Amino acid sequence: xSGEFALIERYFTRPxxxxxxxxxxxxxxxxxxxxxxxxxxxxxxxxxxxxxxDTDPRLLGHKSLAVNLSDLAxxxxxxxxxxxxxxxxxxxxPWLQAFSEGLLALADAHHxxxxxxxxxxxxxxxxxxxxxxxxxxxxxxxxxxxxxxRSGARPGDDVYVSGHLGDAALALRALQGQIDLPEPLRPxxxxxxxxxxxxxxxxxxxxxxxxxxxxxxxxxxGDLGHILARSACGARLDVSKxxxxxxxxxxxxxxxxQFDATYGPPLALQCVLxxxxxxxxxxxxxxxxxxxxxxxxxxxxxxxTRVATIEAEPGLRLVDAQGAPLDASFASFDHFTH
Amino acid sequence: xSGEFALIERYFTRPxxxxxxxxxxxxxxxxxxxxxxxxxxxxxxxxxxxxxxDTDPRLLGHKSLAVNLSDLAxxxxxxxxxxxxxxxxxxxxPWLQAFSEGLLALADAHHxxxxxxxxxxxxxxxxxxxxxxxxxxxxxxxxxxxxxxRSGARPGDDVYVSGHLGDAALALRALQGQIDLPEPLRPxxxxxxxxxxxxxxxxxxxxxxxxxxxxxxxxxxGDLGHILARSACGARLDVSKxxxxxxxxxxxxxxxxQFDATYGPPLALQCVLxxxxxxxxxxxxxxxxxxxxxxxxxxxxxxxTRVATIEAEPGLRLVDAQGAPLDASFASFDHFTH
Numbered sequence: 073x074s075g076e077f078a079l080i081e082r083y084f085t086r087p088x089x090x091x092x093x094x095x096x097x098x099x100x101x102x103x104x105x106x107x108x109x110x111x112x113x114x115x116x117x118x119x120x121x122x123x124x125x126d127t128d129p130r131l132l133g134h135k136s137l138a139v140n141l142s143d144l145a146x147x148x149x150x151x152x153x154x155x156x157x158x159x160x161x162x163x164x165x166p167w168l169q170a171f172s173e174g175l176l177a178l179a180d181a182h183h184x185x186x187x188x189x190x191x192x193x194x195x196x197x198x199x200x201x202x203x204x205x206x207x208x209x210x211x212x213x214x215x216x217x218x219x220x221x222r223s224g225a226r227p228g229d230d231v232y233v234s235g236h237l238g239d240a241a242l243a244l245r246a247l248q249g250q251i252d253l254p255e256p257l258r259p260x261x262x263x264x265x266x267x268x269x270x271x272x273x274x275x276x277x278x279x280x281x282x283x284x285x286x287x288x289x290x291x292x293x294g295d296l297g298h299i300l301a302r303s304a305c306g307a308r309l310d311v312s313k314x315x316x317x318x319x320x321x322x323x324x325x326x327x328x329x330q331f332d333a334t335y336g337p338p339l340a341l342q343c344v345l346x347x348x349x350x351x352x353x354x355x356x357x358x359x360x361x362x363x364x365x366x367x368x369x370x371x372x373x374x375x376x377t378r379v380a381t382i383e384a385e386p387g388l389r390l391v392d393a394q395g396a397p398l399d400a401s402f403a404s405f406d407h408f409t410h
Numbered sequence: 411x412s413g414e415f416a417l418i419e420r421y422f423t424r425p426x427x428x429x430x431x432x433x434x435x436x437x438x439x440x441x442x443x444x445x446x447x448x449x450x451x452x453x454x455x456x457x458x459x460x461x462x463x464d465t466d467p468r469l470l471g472h473k474s475l476a477v478n479l480s481d482l483a484x485x486x487x488x489x490x491x492x493x494x495x496x497x498x499x500x501x502x503x504p505w506l507q508a509f510s511e512g513l514l515a516l517a518d519a520h521h522x523x524x525x526x527x528x529x530x531x532x533x534x535x536x537x538x539x540x541x542x543x544x545x546x547x548x549x550x551x552x553x554x555x556x557x558x559x560r561s562g563a564r565p566g567d568d569v570y571v572s573g574h575l576g577d578a579a580l581a582l583r584a585l586q587g588q589i590d591l592p593e594p595l596r597p598x599x600x601x602x603x604x605x606x607x608x609x610x611x612x613x614x615x616x617x618x619x620x621x622x623x624x625x626x627x628x629x630x631x632g633d634l635g636h637i638l639a640r641s642a643c644g645a646r647l648d649v650s651k652x653x654x655x656x657x658x659x660x661x662x663x664x665x666x667x668q669f670d671a672t673y674g675p676p677l678a679l680q681c682v683l684x685x686x687x688x689x690x691x692x693x694x695x696x697x698x699x700x701x702x703x704x705x706x707x708x709x710x711x712x713x714x715t716r717v718a719t720i721e722a723e724p725g726l727r728l729v730d731a732q733g734a735p736l737d738a739s740f741a742s743f744d745h746f747t748h
Contacts, residue, residue, distance in 0.1 A: 092447055092546075093553050096640070097560050098484035098624055099449035101553070103546060104442055109430055111437035112525060114539060116495035118532030146436035157454035157495075157537040187450060190537075194456030199495040199528075199537035201452060208430075208441060215431050215439070222435050286436055302434070 083172040084156065084186055091153055091187045100187035102153055104205055109217055110152075111204040113143035119196035124247070129167045131266040132198070133174030138270045139289065140202035141182055142351040145275030146287040148220040149204030151184035159194035182272055206279075220278060220285035220355070225303035229283055229356040231380035232365065234274055237292060238318040238340065240265040241347025251335060257320045264319075268351035274376075277368055278355055285355040291346035293388060296354050296380070300388065303356075309380040312393035314344045317377060345390075356382055421510040422494065422524055429491055429525045438525035440491055442543055447555055448490075449542040451481035457534035462585070467505045469604040470536070471512030476608045477627065478540035479520055480689040483613030484625040486558040487542030489522035497532035520610055544617075558616060558623035558693070563641035567621055567694040569718035570703065572612055575630060576656040576678065578603040579685025589673060595658045602657075606689035612710060616693055619702055623693040629684035631726060634692050634718070638726065641694075647718040650731035652682045655715060683728075694720055 088094030092101035104110055117136055119125045137154065144151050156175070160168075179186060184202065209218040225231075243261035246253040253261060271287070278285060284303055286295045292314070300306055316322055321340050324331035332340060357365060362378075369376040383389075390398035426432030430439035442448055455474055457463045475492065482489050494513070498505075517524060522540065547556040563569075581599035584591040591599060609625070616623060622641055626633045630652070638644055654660055659678050662669035670678060695703060700716075707714040721727075728736035 092555055093557075093559070098481040099451045099487060099542070099557070101485075101544070101555050101557055102448045102450060103446075104448065106444060110440045110442070110448070112440060112491075112493060112541070113437045114493040114495045114526055114528050114537075116497055116528045116530055116532075116535075116537060118497050118530055118535075121530060121532050143436040147439075149437060153450075155450060155452040155539050157452045157539075159454055159456050159535060188452055190452050190454045192454055192456055192459060194454075194459050194535065195533040197454075197456075197497060197532065197535050197537075199452075199454060199535075201493050201495075201539035203450070204437070206439070217430055217439050219431075219437070219439055221431070 083168045084189060086186070088185060088187065090183070090185045094185065094187045095189065100153070100155070102187065102203065107208055108205040109208050109219070111144055111147045111149035111206050111219060112201065113140055114199065114201045115139045115143070116197065116199040125196060127266065129171040130174035133171040134178045134267050136198045136200055137175050137178045137184070138268045138351060140200045141178070141184065141270035141272055142268070142287040142289065144202055144204040145271045146220065146285050146353060147204070147206060148218070148275045148279035148285065149206040150276060151182045151202065151204045151272060153185045153187045154179070154200055154202040156186060156189035157199040158189065158191050159197040160191070161193070161196055218279055220275065220282055222284055222286050222299045223302040225284040225299050225305055225356040225382045227305055227382050227384040229358055229382040230362065230378050231296065231307055231354065231356050231382060232376050233288070233292065233317065233354050233379050234271050234352045234374055234376055236264070236317050236319040236375070237288065237314065237350050237352060238343030238347045239320050240268070240349035241343040242318070242320050244349065253320065254325065257323055261320050265349055268349065270351055271353045274353060274372060274374060277372070278353070281361045281364055281368070282355040282357045285353055288350040288352045288354050289348065291348045292354060293345045297388060299354065299356065300386065304386070306383045306385045306387045306389065307380045308383055308389045308391055310393065311341065311390055311398055313377060313379045315340055318344050421506045422527060424524070426523060426525065428521070428523045432523065432525045433527065438491070438493070440525065440541065445546055446543040447546050447557070449482055449485045449487035449544050449557060450539065451478055452537065452539045453477050453481070454535065454537040463534060465604065467508040468512035471509040472516045472605050474536045474538055475513050475516045475522070476606045476689060478538045479516070479522065479608035479610055480606070480625040480627065482540055482542040483609045484558065484623050484691060485542070485544060486556070486613045486617040486623065487544040488614060489520045489540065489542045489610060491523045491525045492517070492538055492540040494524060494527035495537040496527065496529045497535040498529070499531070499534060556617055558613065558620055560622055560624050560637045561640040563622040563637050563643055563694040563720050565643055565720050565722040567696055567720040568700065568716050569634065569645055569692065569694050569720060570714050571626070571630065571655065571692050571717050572609050572690045572712055572714055574602070574655050574657040574713070575626065575652065575688050575690060576681030576685045577658050578606070578687035579681040580656070580658050582687065591658065592663065595661055599658050603687055606687065608689055609691045612691060612712060615706055615710070616691070619699045619706070620693040620695050623691055626688040626690045626692050627686065629686045630692060631683045635726060637692065637694065638724065642724070644721045644723045644725045644727065645718045646721055646727045646729055648731065649679065649728055649736055651715060651717045653678055656682050
């Protein structure tokens with residue numbers, strides 16, 4: 073067996089449990105259960121753009137799959153399987169060992185099976201396509217699915233955010249030397265950047281509760297913006313509810329006021345609104361679901377914070393605790409406009 | 411809408427015909443028909459490795475999908491849909507326009523729908539995951555599928571190759587300046603390299619006829635080798651049947667003898683056996699299928715040439731027309747050993 077294939081065999085091939093046929097043939101084979109639909113998503117991570125070349129390969133393996141599982145979570149789909157296309161500058165056994173361990177540990181945690189892939193020499197690039205399943209729903213129009221879509225938000229809906237926001241962006245600035253984070257808070261923020269936990273269980277639990285959902289990968293303003301665009305509506309976003317979601321600021325020695333005094337108040341807002349790399353969910357639900365959503369937050373031990381209200385008027389309006397408007401010049405992180 | 415998303419929208423989004431939900435949400439949704447299995451394959455193409463950076467983007471779009479459809483063909487699967495992950499050094503509108511046209515023209519020809527993707531800035535890299543379908547077959551063991559697998563070859567089976575072999579490798583050497591190809595034969599060979607036609611119809615037609623199948627992407631020796639390894643058997647390969655498959659040599663002014671006199675006899679053999687980039691199928695079938703396979707070749711107007719016999723003894727034995735052994739030191743093209 074030649075080098076490339078031996079390499080794949082060694083690090084990425086394991087017995088197939090869910091697929092009809094796994095790694096090793098021209099195609100993998102997968103059979104979905106009757107009444108189920110496949111949810112499919114692809115993400116590509118490029119060295120120097122989405123991660124530093126010297127990132128711990130174990131964390132990189134974890135994150136490469138995490139960002140894809142986050143897309144399944146946003147649809148409320150249950151993970152099934154994934155393919156991996158990997159371009160590497162050189163055949164580096166310790167790197168592959170650690171990368172595959174990080175990747176497959178997260179895969180195992182979500183019962184998501186590696187069923188195929190491609191390995192080649194080239195600039196370090198990781199492309200994963202993930203497959204999940206979600207029940208069909210022939211009664212639902214215009215898309216006959218029980219999957220959560222971006223297009224279902226309606227005026228009057230509450231808008232929620234899961235977990236915390238902005239700490240990953242803060243960690244990135246610290247790694248880039250733009251700011252100095254105090255030692256006790258630094259590893260936690262870095263953990264948020266390098267080892268995000270995709271909200272797969274939350275997404276599935278939200279299927280009967282939420283009207284629309286997206287994952288927050290490019291920043292809240294941008295990703296809530298996708299929901300608003302596809303739902304043809306707008307939202308009023310209460311910034312006083314958002315700022316406490318920046319965990320580093322809450323835990324700062326001297327409290328949030330000291331954080332703002334140290335870094336300047338716009339930093340917290342920038343990180344929370346447009347930081348990127350959060351991999352939390354932003355979702356909408358009618359006010360009738362408030363009790364159920366609060367109960368779900370308790371069950372999952374995960375904050376689900378009501379931060380905005382959907383309105384008929386298009387656009388995103390940022391307001392303070394008193395409802396007074398804020399400047400809305402926070403763009404989503406975007407690979408081509410920055 | 412921000413730059414990156416506008417870009418995707420502009421070149422790659424079209425109304426979805428087969429998918430429940432296409433491009434534009436966190437996931438695409440696909441529902442497979444009852445009794446069908448999904449066949450899934452991923453390939454990654456890297457600039458400077460799999461193609462020249464200045465390759466005509468229209469041809470590159472075609473080839474990027476063609477190499478993936480070739481994997482579906484090898485399994486006998488019918489194409490359904492694909493995802494595209496694209497890393498680009500810069501946002502280049504004319505390039506994207508041409509690339510998407512080449513890509514989507516081949517997609518349309520095979521009714522294979524673009525259902526999702528990711529676009530980012532980085533070294534030019536194209537990763538496609540293709541999804542096809544194939545009937546399940548619960549009576550078939552150990553894998554309950556009607557898909558063609560690499561593992562089904564048995565001693566006594568004939569080995570066939572579709573179409574022509576080695577012309578793509580010849581064109582590559584000409585483009586690299588290693589050899590000089592006469593003008594009338596150059597564009598045809600280059601067409602084989604840059605615009606391969608995946609054998610999708612042939613693959614599906616072979617499902618009831620063939621015992622094993624693989625596509626020839628890395629050279630016949632390597633890809634037939636995969637069949638032999640997974641079927642735990644060997645083969646005797648008649649080189650005199652293979653050399654006429656090099657179309658450029660057959661059509662050379664003065665005939666095959668003049669080709670060999672010009673370039674040296676080993677070149678033809680190297681290109682046919684280990685050239686790479688052929689995207690033909692190599693398949694096995696019992697001698698009882700000879701009439702059916704000859705009829706299929708007629709129907710498809712595509713040569714299906716019997717070039718080898720499967721034997722119980724492991725290994726690949728190259729023989730001449732008289733059955734005398736040849737040197738077997740032709741390695742498969744491999745990204746990490748070359």
